[in-house]
Amino acid sequence: MKGTTLAIIGIAAVCLIVVGIVAALYLTTYNNLVTLEAAADAQWANVDVQLQRRYDLIPNVITAAREYISYEGSILENITRLRSQWAAAEQTGNVDEINNATGQLEDQIPKFIVTIEAYPDLKASQVVEDLIVELEGTENRISTERLRYSDAARDFNVAIKAFPGNLFAGGAGFTQKPYFEAKVGATEPPQVPST
Secondary structure (H helix, E strand, C coil), rough: CCCHHHHHHHHHHHHHHHHHHHHHHHHHHHHHHCCCCCCHHHHHHHHHHHHHHHHHHHHHHHHHHHHHHCCCCCHHHHHHHHHHHHHHHHHHHHHHHHHHHHHHHHHHHHHHHHHHHHHHHHCCCCHHHHHHHHHHHHHHHHHHHHHHHHHHHHHHHHHHHCCCCCHHCCCCCCCCCCCCCCCCCCCCCCCCCCC
């Protein structure tokens, strides 16, 4: 009788230890996944901040350019139109729409810069030069934040696919984060319009 009681107590103790280990593993893994997901979301917010910075900067560049150029051709109009499209996409919060509008805007910015450089009076304007430097700096910041977002998304995606995260991720509602994807044709250099 005494041996049976000890065996039952031993089995119960082993079960409690196993349950404790599984619970600790689950909590640790869950908290790690929450942290990685929050980091990926924060990095996407940083991309949004830089996109907003560009959105706010473009009117200043265009206004300064219009002061020095009487030409208000298709490039300036396209940038203004595409900026509005980006704002509309930003309101939806849809990553694909934001990326599409961002890509279209990015196509026009090099053309705009080349157009500005084609006008010596405009190029000589310190105001416009400073704004162009700001715009180029913003483009670099956007690129950096996209890379950081992709790194954070990768870390999160690996964590939900690797053991032990894969055991808990689906049941806890964690799904993969999409990577930033360049639009089709982004690997080709932009075509510079002739003036």
